[in-house]
Amino acid sequence: MTPLRLAVIIGSTREGRTGDRIGRWFVDRARRHDELAVTVVDLADHDFLASCPSEPTPAVRSFVARVGLAEAFVVVTPEYNHSFPGSLKQAIDHAYDEWQAKPVGFVSYGCGSIGLHAVEQLRTVFTALHAVTMRDTVGVDLLDGEPSPPAADRLERDADVLLDQLRWWGLTLRDGRATRPYVS
Template sequence: MTADMSHGSESRRGERLKVAVIVASTREGRFAPTVARWFTELFSRRDDLDVDVIDLAEARLPDGLSEQRGPEVAGITPRLDAADAFVVVTPEYNHSFPATLKTAIDWHYAEWRAKPVGFVSYGGMAGGLRAVEQLRQVFAELHAVTVRDTVSFHGVWSCFDESGKLSDPTGPESAAKTMLDQLAWWGHTLRDGKTVRPYAA
């Protein structure tokens, strides 16, 4: 039996949150599309969230930072700005997260501010959780709020079959529901709060 991701009639269309799902890995042969595809398919079960997938492999952001934003950065900036919340899908590289993700984060500031961030991580024995620990510190510096619960895949290559389907979806779907519920609560709370009192950064 799979977890119920629906919130029923309590969510009205005008209250939906826009969630930007950021696919962090850009390496050749990456496993990221498999994990991201599984996760984004879960949004079809929710009537309170809309999804916008930002794949950094397609964004092709410049490696260095400068005062001039080129077309690659300009292409994702309005999408980040329009999001009410974020979910980062990230692997763990050498106990940390991909450099391309740090570049995407550092190209922006106000776009992250006073918004919630959730995480879907994957890797070997640690399941990408050490990357998430570091990302929590980075996003705190940008005045973003990271939700407590995460989705993590330990030994990710054995979790999915050749078609990209989870061999046992029960645990991951339950974890995803919890994380998205928390993300939605923070998303609504922060969005509504900013309409009453602007956030002071």
């Protein structure tokens, strides 16, 4: 069977961000699953601010193409002011059909809330785009410092549960799109 194409999107572009480190940890975990072909889409590599809707930049076109090729997504997001970053919203909005009938999972981080406020708002956005969001998430509490047992064990179990859900939904939706194209 052809591996499921999973794109891990690192959603923060801030200087000194934590998302790239958390994203690398998750990607390393995901690459242990042979049935997944994992790529990283780091929003810091795309210049969304320079783009307008009528003239997207080459970086934006590249982002949209990468979203289109992926069959499942994991969004690594911080929680800023009980929401997700504007850079992530801008990126999401540059694609539309490319998200449809594909599963989306979340790895979030924050202080105390582990980023769950951001995840709940992202669920609403992705539902509007006809994507399927996963119930289970991976949440990292930045107040804990570097995860150590048992927190590290919990994060690894949570990551494996999320990856199993994404694989099932991703393969099921891939078969469904092949059998009957999705119409929104």
